[in-house]
Amino acid sequence: MVTIKDVAKHANVSITTVSRVLNQTEHAVNSETRERVLNAIKELGFYPNAMARGLHLKETKTIGLIVQDISNPYYPSIVRGVEDVAQELGYTVILANAYRSRERTTKYLNVLREKRVDGIIFTGGGAVKDAAEDNFFERNPVSTVVIGKSCNAKMPSVQVNNVQASREACEHLIRLGHRQIVTVTGPEDSTTVVDRLEGYRQALMANGIPYRDEFVLRCNFEFDEGYKAVERFLDVSNDKVTAIFAQNDMMAIGIMKALKEKGLKIPENVAVIGFDNIPLASFVTPMLSTVAVPIYELGRTAMRIMSDLQSGHEISRITTLPTKLLLRQSC
Amino acid sequence: MVTIKDVAKHANVSITTVSRVLNQTEHAVNSETRERVLNAIKELGFYPNAMARGLHLKETKTIGLIVQDISNPYYPSIVRGVEDVAQELGYTVILANAYRSRERTTKYLNVLREKRVDGIIFTGGGAVKDAAEDNFFERNPVSTVVIGKSCNAKMPSVQVNNVQASREACEHLIRLGHRQIVTVTGPEDSTTVVDRLEGYRQALMANGIPYRDEFVLRCNFEFDEGYKAVERFLDVSNDKVTAIFAQNDMMAIGIMKALKEKGLKIPENVAVIGFDNIPLASFVTPMLSTVAVPIYELGRTAMRIMSDLQSGHEISRITTLPTKLLLRQSC
DNA sequence: ACGTTTTCTGCAAACGTTTGCGGAGAACGT
DNA sequence: ACGTTCTCCGCAAACGTTTGCAGAAAACGT
Numbered sequence: 001m002v003t004i005k006d007v008a009k010h011a012n013v014s015i016t017t018v019s020r021v022l023n024q025t026e027h028a029v030n031s032e033t034r035e036r037v038l039n040a041i042k043e044l045g046f047y048p049n050a051m052a053r054g055l056h057l058k059e060t061k062t063i064g065l066i067v068q069d070i071s072n073p074y075y076p077s078i079v080r081g082v083e084d085v086a087q088e089l090g091y092t093v094i095l096a097n098a099y100r101s102r103e104r105t106t107k108y109l110n111v112l113r114e115k116r117v118d119g120i121i122f123t124g125g126g127a128v129k130d131a132a133e134d135n136f137f138e139r140n141p142v143s144t145v146v147i148g149k150s151c152n153a154k155m156p157s158v159q160v161n162n163v164q165a166s167r168e169a170c171e172h173l174i175r176l177g178h179r180q181i182v183t184v185t186g187p188e189d190s191t192t193v194v195d196r197l198e199g200y201r202q203a204l205m206a207n208g209i210p211y212r213d214e215f216v217l218r219c220n221f222e223f224d225e226g227y228k229a230v231e232r233f234l235d236v237s238n239d240k241v242t243a244i245f246a247q248n249d250m251m252a253i254g255i256m257k258a259l260k261e262k263g264l265k266i267p268e269n270v271a272v273i274g275f276d277n278i279p280l281a282s283f284v285t286p287m288l289s290t291v292a293v294p295i296y297e298l299g300r301t302a303m304r305i306m307s308d309l310q311s312g313h314e315i316s317r318i319t320t321l322p323t324k325l326l327l328r329q330s331c
Numbered sequence: 332m333v334t335i336k337d338v339a340k341h342a343n344v345s346i347t348t349v350s351r352v353l354n355q356t357e358h359a360v361n362s363e364t365r366e367r368v369l370n371a372i373k374e375l376g377f378y379p380n381a382m383a384r385g386l387h388l389k390e391t392k393t394i395g396l397i398v399q400d401i402s403n404p405y406y407p408s409i410v411r412g413v414e415d416v417a418q419e420l421g422y423t424v425i426l427a428n429a430y431r432s433r434e435r436t437t438k439y440l441n442v443l444r445e446k447r448v449d450g451i452i453f454t455g456g457g458a459v460k461d462a463a464e465d466n467f468f469e470r471n472p473v474s475t476v477v478i479g480k481s482c483n484a485k486m487p488s489v490q491v492n493n494v495q496a497s498r499e500a501c502e503h504l505i506r507l508g509h510r511q512i513v514t515v516t517g518p519e520d521s522t523t524v525v526d527r528l529e530g531y532r533q534a535l536m537a538n539g540i541p542y543r544d545e546f547v548l549r550c551n552f553e554f555d556e557g558y559k560a561v562e563r564f565l566d567v568s569n570d571k572v573t574a575i576f577a578q579n580d581m582m583a584i585g586i587m588k589a590l591k592e593k594g595l596k597i598p599e600n601v602a603v604i605g606f607d608n609i610p611l612a613s614f615v616t617p618m619l620s621t622v623a624v625p626i627y628e629l630g631r632t633a634m635r636i637m638s639d640l641q642s643g644h645e646i647s648r649i650t651t652l653p654t655k656l657l658l659r660q661s662c
Numbered sequence: 663a664c665g666t667t668t669t670c671t672g673c674a675a676a677c678g679t680t681t682g683c684g685g686a687g688a689a690c691g692t
Numbered sequence: 693a694c695g696t697t698c699t700c701c702g703c704a705a706a707c708g709t710t711t712g713c714a715g716a717a718a719a720c721g722t
Contacts, residue, residue, distance in 0.1 A: 001389075001447075003678055014702045019680060027681090028699055050445040051382040051391070052678035055707045058332075060382070070410055071610065076402040083428055087435075092442050095426040097414055104418075111423050114381040116332075223614055253614060260616050279402065280611070283554055283584060285591050334708055345672045350710060358711090359669055383708035386677045 002044045011040035022048060054116065063306055064112040064120040066096045066105065066127045073250070073278040074295065078123055078147065081299020089307050091118075098127050105130045112142075119143040119306045126190070128152070143309040147302050149191040150318075156309070158301045158319040162192055165291045165323040166199025167206075169273050170245055172325060174207050178243035178271060181209075184229055184255060185247050186221035196247045196275065214239075219251060226251025230258040242270060243331065249274040249281045252288055256330070271331035286329035294321050333375045342371035353379060385447065393423045394637055395443040395451040397436065397458045401428050404581070404609040405626065409454055409478065412630020420638050422449075429458055436461045443473075450474040450637050457521070459483070474640040478633050480522040481649075487640070489632045489650040493523055496622045496654040497530025498537075500604050501576055503656060505538050509574035509602060512540075515560055515586060516578050517552035527578045527606065545570075550582060557582025561589040573601060574662065580605040580612045583619055587661065602662035617660030625652050 004022075008015040013033060020029050021037045040046075054060045065082050067075045079095060086093045094117065096108040105127050112120060119142055122128045128144075128151055131137065137144070137152070150157035173181055183200045186193040197216065204211050217233060219225035226246060233241075246252035252274030256266055264270050266286055274281060274290035281288040301319055308315045335353075339346040344364060351360050352368045371377075385391045396413050398406045410426060417424045425448065427439040436458050443451060450473055453459045459475075459482055462468065468475070468483070481488035504512055514531045517524040528547065535542050548564060550556035557577060564572075577583035583605030587597055595601050597617055605612060605621035612619040632650055639646045 001678095005678075015679080016681080016702055017700090020701090023680080025681090028701095030700060033700080047441065047444045049386070049447060049678050051386045051447060052707090053680075055380070055382045055386060055678080055709090056680050058707075070401065071404075071407040073402075073404070076407075079401055080428065080430075087438065092425070092446070094423070097411065099411075107418065110378065113378045115423070116380060116382060257614065257616050283588065284615070285588050332708095336708075346709080347672055347711080348670090351671095354710080356711090359671095361670060364670080380708050383677090384710075386679090386708080387710050389677075 002046045004048065006044055007037065007040045007046050010044060011036045013037060060116050060118055061090055062092045062094060062115065062117045064094045064096055064117045066098055066108065066120060067123045068098055068100050068126065070097050073280055074276055075123065077295035078299040081296040082121060082303045085300050085303040100126070102130050106134055109134065109136055117142065118310055121145050121147065121302050121306060123147045143306065145302050145305050145309065147298050156305055156315055156317050158298055158305065158321065160293050160321055160323050162195035163199040163202065166196040166275070167203045168325055169275070169291050170200050170203030171207070173243045173245065173271060173273060173331065174203060174209070176271065176331065179209055180239060180241045181243045181245055182215045182217060182233065182241050183245040183247065184217045184219055184226055184251050186219065188218065193247060200245060221248050221251060223250050223254040226254030227258045230255045234258070234262050244270060244272050246272065246274045249276045249278045249288060249290055252290070253280065253284055256284060267329070267331045273331045277326055282328065289328045289331045290326050292324040292326040297321055333377045335379065337375055338368065338371045338377050341375060342368045344368060391447050391449055392421055393425060393446065393448045395425050395427055395448045397427045397429055397439065397451065398454045399429055399431050399457065404611055405607055406454065408626035409630040412627040413452060413634045416631050416634040431457070433461050437465055440465065440467055448473065449641055452476050452478065452633050452637060454478045474637065476633050476636050476640065478629050487636050487646055487648050489629055489636060489652065491624050491652055491654050493526035494530040494533065497527040497606070498534045499656055500606070500622050501531050501534030504574045504576065504602060504604060504662060505534060505540070507602065507662065510540055511570060511572045512574045512576060513546045513548060513564065513572050514576040514578065515548045515550055515557055515582050517550065519549065524578060531576060552579050552582060554581050554585040557585030558589045561586045565589070565593050575601060575603050577603065577605045580607045580609045580619060580621055583621070584611065584615055587615060598660070598662045604662045608657055613659065620659045620662045621657050623655045623657040628652055
């Protein structure tokens with residue numbers, strides 16, 4: 001592997017000089033010398049060793065991004081958002097798939113410390129909680145930003161107003177004339193779920209519709225569970241439901257499948273509305289109406305905040321991005 | 332940040348000793364001393380600096396994984412396969428999203444060199460070709476493995492027999508009585524596309540069905556294009572097509588949407604078969620029949636080969652994994 | 663009792679960078 | 693002519709590890 005020393009020898013200068021043209025410091029270097037060095041670099045195919053550099057500078061220009069499960073279509077957009085601005089700003093991102101496993105999260109956290117990443121972006125409260133329980137933050141002064149609700153007030157977060165968005169979605173359903181509205185939820189320890197449920201409840205209250213516990217189907221955000229929950233509900237219940245508010249798109253799509261299999265038309269017999277606006281939502285038939293979360297922008301913003309954190313800028317603790325009700329064909 | 336020196340001082344030993352218990356070398360260290368060091372490590376919350384280590388060892392235990400687009404549901408399974416065995420073997424993986432951009436690929440390749448990754452796994456021939464054109468391999472003795480067809484005979488690859496699998500899929504259609512079979516392809520410079528098209532052609536030939544160029548719809552593997560291509564075809568052509576062989580699932584799903592919108596029943600009016608078996612395939616209605624590619628295993632195998640490469644083991648240049656015809660509801 | 667082996671520990675060099683400091687020579691002002 | 697400033701360059705220390713080598717003490721064999 002060719003080192004800076006080789007370049008120096010080849011260009012007949014000291015390594016100091018090579019380093020200086022490499023980093024384009026304000027330190028003056030003669031233009032003819034610079035040219036010679038640049039040539040040597042090209043001829044030898046020299047690429048500076050990031051480890052040596054990082055060791056000295058105590059800075060890696062690398063950040064870790066912890067996602068729960070990259071297979072979940074929600075995450076790739078976040079990743080892309082983070083990556084895009086990271087690239088603009090000269091950062092590399094190490095993607096860590098926690099796969100919802102506490103053990104895996106811990107392992108990755110260790111790797112990230114050993115690699116001395118400059119910061120970590122968490123998606124979802126779960127991972128942050130795991131990390132907190134491992135006392136990760138106490139002994140590691142690494143900067144963090146959370147996408148979603150941060151369990152710790154000191155950590156900056158970028159999020160979306162779930163209760164309001166959820167309320168708007170349900171009120172739309174109500175405006176359409178629906179009074180029998182089922183909601184399908186995610187895991188209950190998720191603050192996202194709590195908030196979206198709260199929005200649902202508020203919409204009902206505000207319109208004088210009684211809240212019925214049988215109408216909230218507790219699931220886990222996955223396709224299968226949405227499918228099964230609704231299938232079961234239709235078999236068992238003799239209430240005539242006219243609308244379903246799925247707390248994410250993945251379940252909404254499972255729900256639509258169950259509905260179709262029962263011979264119910266969407267939206268004529270049952271209206272469906274989802275949440276997130278994953279790409280898939282416009283692929284299904286009928287196209288899914290949903291609450292559009294600016295997923296990509298969530299990623300971008302998180303990375304921007306991270307960068308500000310690095311450079312010591314003042315940052316706002318909580319950034320809220322707007323959602324939008326996206327009416328397609330399912331309601 | 333606490334260093335090995337701090338640990339040494341705290342445990343009242345030399346850093347040499349700390350390093351030795353850290354790496355559990357065969358070099359003897361008194362058990363009581365070891366205990367003391369271990370305590371110091373825990374008390375101080377010491378995590379060895381991977382950069383310092385890597386600098387000395389000239390080995391990072393890190394590999395790069397280049398994928399075209401993580402949003403494409405095909406890739407997450409690969410990523411997971413690679414990650415899983417990487418973790419087992421003590422490697423970290425840096426995920427690089429090329430987003431099908433030559434520029435982005437080049438940029439990432441540079442980052443990977445500077446970080447001195449031990450090896451790179453490429454998915455798809457495109458990225459390898461880009462890299463080759465940048466003379467990446469000549470000046471970088473980094474080990475590589477390719478998932479898919481390698482354009483360079485020296486690089487080990489793990490792949491699937493596309494022509495045979497494709498042929499089997501089409502022959503199944505023919506056995507079902509179909510003679511008017513349209514195929515929808517991906518970008519023509521992809522060897523995958525060439526092979527799958529070849530399998531289609533072979534199946535026709537072997538069964539005395541003429542190959543008609545109007546029946547191959549040239550697309551780009553994306554949902555939208557599949558949708559539009561078939562929509563257009565149905566509008567224009569007066570041939571009565573009874574089956575469609577989509578060269579990947581994403582397009583197959585787009586095709587199904589187009590079909591449904593034209594009022595055609597699947598599979599009664601038109602049978603559809605896909606390729607890949609992405610998770611989504613079983614979510615749609617009707618569930619998509621497809622050629623199951625062992626995507627996850629592709630990833631696992633690639634990483635295993637990479638590891639063998641690192642340890643200098645003998646490895647086979649080409650590994651072929653079996654596909655399986657997965658008949659669900661769409662044909 | 664004394665050489666030999668074994669067990670344990672530490673010194674110091676090396677890995678490839680960055681950068682504070684200092685020095686040589688040219689340019690400049692008077 | 694001589695101090696001062698400016699431009700350009702290099703020395704060497706430092707970043708945090710690993711490991712070859714050597715040495716001290718203990719255990720062992722005779």
